[in-house]
Amino acid sequence: MTSSTICSHHRIRTVLLMCVVLLSASLHAQAQNKETRINLNIRNATLESFVKQLENATGFSFIYGEEVKLTHRITLEMKQKNISEILQRAFENEPITFEISGKHILLHKRPVPQKPVSRKFTISGYVTDGASSETLIGANILESRRSTGTATNPFGFYSLTLPEGETELVFSYLGYESRHSRFELTKDTLLNVRLDSNNQLAEVVVLSDKREAGIESTAMGAHEILMAQIRHTPSILGEADLLKTIQLMPGVQAGMEGFAGMYVRGGGPDQNLVMLDGIPVYNADHLLGVFSIFTPEAVKNTTLFKSSFPARYGGRLSSIVDVRTNDGDMHKYHGAFSIGLLTDKLHIEGPIWKERTSFSFSARAIPTLFFKNLIVDKDDTYSDKYNYYFYDVNAKVNHKLSDRSRIFLSFYKGKDHYHYDSYYHGDNYDNSIKNYSKDNSHLNWGNTIAYSRWNYVFNSKLFCNTTVSYNKYEMGVDGNMEDAYTVANKVQDRYYYSSKFNSGIRDWSARMDFDYTPMPQHHIKFGAEYIHHTFRPGIATSKIQDIDNGALQEDTVYNTSNSHAMRGQEISLYAEDNFNVNARFSLNAGVRTSLFHTQGKSYYSLQPRLSARYDLGQGYSAKASYTCMAQYVHLLSSTPLSMPTDLWVPITKDISPMYANQFSIGGYYSGLPGWEFSVEGYYKQMKHILEYQDGVSFFGTSTNWEEKVEMGEGRSFGLELMVQKTLGKTTGWLAYTLSKTDHRFKNGTINQGRWFPYKYDRRHSISLNLSHKFSDRIDAGASWIFNTGGCITIPERATIIVSPDGVIEETGYISGRNNYRLPASHRLNLGVNFNKKTKHGIRTWNISIYNAYNAMNPNIVYSKYKKSSYLYQPDGNGGFIEHKEEGKISIKKLTILPCIPSVTYTYRF
Structure with a gap:
């Protein structure tokens, strides 16, 4: 052996020894x-x-x-x-x-154990509340081993197809304890799951536009509004209100400060499709828009869509508000009653036949419902009597025929009523002579909705919902006036006038919706709907009788409006597919096609829909969408308030459907625990929108309405930012909207064909909503709102000319439509709940302050003429040729909703 070989072996032994020492040290340090x-x-x-x-x-x-x-x-x-x-x-x-x-x-x-798998099976069923068996909408179902999942549909049903073998499912829902289920998947499996409520979580979660494994993961401008948040949002007179809470979302505003109208991304009030269990509601307001018709105790789930509308929705341009009501507790009876300054409420639900049939009943009314007259002012010669009330009744029966089949019967009735009666009689010393006058008027309006629904599971992959419904909105005004003079009960002089005016809309409809889930990556929805519309825009009759000195001078009945009903046939078909392209990229592609036939003419529209989501990782995601919408009905309105005299009319052979194309893009971040951040931008084009011609408007009559409007175009674009805190004792959100909306009518009859701002074009809008839970006994809420002013049309100056024969001519100079910007408005609402558990339930005292610092916001704005100069031109004979006044116009505002405190008592049992 050479010396070089010995040295080489020595070096190898040295290196090995060092490696052993280092490895031992590493293992020791690791240990x-x-x-x-x-x-x-x-x-x-x-x-x-x-x-x-x-x-x-x-x-x-x-x-x-x-x-x-x-x-x-x-x-x-x-x-x-x-x-x-x-x-x-x-x-x-x-x-x-x-x-x-x-x-x-x-x-x-962790690698998923791979074994030869040639078969796939489907797991399906309902996810329900563990205590009441109420179906849960949008509950998440996740297969944790494969990171794939789905969510329950609006009826609580889900379907998930997976490979054969070991399966682990996680069921979760906001406010409920998650449930894990592990089993060997060897065949198609029916798995109905009950989730137990987590009361602590329900109190602190607000709302979210994100579902972890939900089918709506691509949706933009979508917000799920939880009932717990609605109850904790302070409102006027302590009345928790669904639409008032929606007004706090970015891109949504009230038409008039303090009222319940909705104007979404530059659209009008008739461009919102508000649905109760899938049935359109044509008037969702009480008390001229101060409150909505939705009783919170009757509502289970509410979803707002502002863009990327799924293909299953249609008929409006700007928003969808999908309100779903309670089905009823299958196991035990419970409910609540509430006494407030304005309304009293009752809710009760429970089993008719345990585990098979349940009911839910809610009622709300102003106590004046039970009085003939609220105000009576009378003395020896006159008497004035007034009353106003409104009420809502919701009733629903839910019957489980089998695990595959369920039927529902539901009814809603809501009404507003106002009446005024006046009577006057003169002083007569001779009892045989009577001189009197009478005057009374009545105004009623309301909705009636009834439907039957059948849910059927054809197989584990195919679910069907069939609905047949009746829907009616009607308004009626009647009054009469009488002046009479009688001698010995014989009429000497009498003038009598009476009038009746009725309008409304009635729908009969049938609809079928299918959910088909061939594989976890695809969730397909398709269906069809038929609606038979009957419009009665205005039916007016009046009667005049005139007796002079015992002789009949006139006895005539007049029909002053179009008494012919207008009918429309509407047929819609839709299909959409929500699918995952890969682990990061998902799409919702759909199309809706509809046909509307009226007055011998048919209108056809094809409405494509597309939305996409890309997961950027680490809590970041991006979305984009395109939506085309068509609308076949219009609301003729003369005031910014939601008036019962507003009239619904269909498109005609001369008035085309309205169309809108909306493009949206957004960025989202949810990587910070308990927080969510979003920014969305949009651009919306609108065609065939209606505006009054200059100088005309509607006041409760549809006579020749087509001649009073013009069709034009609109555009709206904006930026919406939202920050939400979703966990902890303090929750809430801050929203900011920057937007601009313009209209144009090229034929020149309005604003000379130039672009002008929409009357509810508000450049800036801020809303802050907070809730804090101090303890199980005390929680509080606050909301603050700031909006820059909308627009109105006023003359900058006015001229009044009086001719010698007394004819007055008034003219005003107006530079353009909506030429005056109103002042900004802002207010703070506060509320606190004091809760106490009793032997049989929970009682709550709510103290609320609406407009806490008494901001004098302009609820109503009007113009006032003020003379500034006077020109008198004499004729030389002591008279005048004419005289002229020049005047300026000043703007006056009226505040009708100042600081208003309220107290409400609620007992839940």
Whole structure:
């Protein structure tokens, strides 16, 4: 053996010895690090935040790739545990494995055991409340091993197709404890799941536009409004109101300060499709728009869409408000009653036949409903009597025929009523002579909705909902006036006038909706709808009788409006597919086609819809959408208030449907536990929108209405920002909207064919809504709103000319339509709830202050003429040729909703 060979062997032995020493030291250090014990308290952490906290606490360094992901955030509380024990506990239900090497921890995606799989099976069923069996809408179902999932549809049904083998499902829903189900999937499986309520979570979660595994993951401008948040939002007279809460969302505003109208992304009030269990509501307001018709106790779920409308919705341009009502508790009776300054409410639900049939009943009314007259003012010669009331009644019966089949019967009735009666009689010393006058008027309006619904599961992949409904909105005004003079009960002089005016709309409809889930990556919806519309825009009759000195001078009946009903036939077909292209990219592609036939003419429209979402990782995502919408009905209105005299009319052979194309793009971040951030931009084009011609308007009559309007175009664009805090004792959101909306009518009859701002074009809007839970007994809420002013049309100056024969001519100079910008408005609402548990339930005292610092916002704005100059031109004979006045116009505002405190008592049993 040569010396070089010996040296080489010596070097090899030296290197091996050093490696052994280093490896021993590394293993020793690793063992020491493993034995280091720490205390750890982590709440709702993402993988990034969990890793960062462990690195700071232990000194380890984590290494992992983008494929390593959590299925649920980590909540962990451990004392005196080493790093291995912590990681094993954190990842025990996650598709993640770990490896410790020195000061480094390597994370790997846990490989799914692969075995020859030639078959797939479908798991389907209903997700319900564990206590009441109420179906849960939008509950998430996730297969944790494969990171795939779905969500329940509006009827609580889900379907998920998976490969044969070991399966682990996680069922979750906001406000409920998650439930895990592990089993061997060997055949199509029916799995109905009940989730138990987590009261603590229900109080602190507000609303979210994100569903972890939901089918609406591509939706933009979509907000799920939770009933807990509606109840905690302060409102006028303590009346929790669904539409008032929706007004706090970005891109949504009230037409008039303090009222319940909705103007979404530059659209008008008739461009919102408000639905009660899928049935359109034509008038959703009480008390001229101060409140909506929705009783919170009757509502289960509400979803607002401002853009990226799914193809299953249609008929309006600007928004969809989908309100779903309670089905009723299948197990036990419970309810609530409430007494407030304005209304009293009652809600009760329970089983008719346990586990098979349930009911839900809600009623709300002003106590004056039970009085013939609220105000009576009378003396020896006159008497005035007034009354106003409104009420709502919701009733629903839910029967489970089998695990595959359910039927529902539902009824809603709401009404507003106002009447005025006046009587006057003269002083006569001779009892045989009577002189009197009478005057009375009545105004009624309201909705009636009735439907039957059948849910049927054809198989584990195909679900069907069939609905047949009747829907009516009607308004009626009647009054009469009488002046009479009688002698010995014989009429000498009498003038009598009476009038009646009725309008409304009535729909009969049938609809079928199908949910088809061939595989987890595809969730397909398709269906059809037929509606028979009957419009009665205005039916007016009047009668005049005139008796002079005992002789009949006139006895005539007049028909002053169009008494012919206008009918329309509407047929719609739709299909949409929500599918995952890959792990990061998902699409919702759909199309809706509709046909509307009226007055011998048919209108056809094809409305494509497309929305997409891309997961950027680490809590960031981006979305984009395009939506085409068509609308076949119009609302003729003369005032900014929601008046019962507003008239619904259909398109005609001369008035075309309205169309809108909306483009949206947005960015979202949810990587910070308990917080969500979003920014959305949109651009909307509108065609065939209606405006009054200059100088004309409607006041409760549809006579020749087509001649009083013009069709034009509109454009609206804006930016919406929203920050939400969704977890903790303090929750809420801050929203800001920057927007601009213009209209143009090219024929020149309005504003000389130039662009002009829409009357509800408000440049800036801010809303802040907060809730804080001090304890189980006390919670509070606050909301603050700021809006820049809308626009009105006023003359800058006026001229009045009086001719010698007394003829007055008034003219005004107007530079353009909507030429005056109103002042900004802002207000603060406060509310606090005091809760106390009793033997049989919970009683709550609510104290609310509407407009807490008494901001004098302009609820009503009007113009006033003020003379500034006078010109008198004499004729030389002591008379004048004419005289002329020049005047200026000043704007006056009227505040009708100042600071208003209220107290409400509620008992839930």
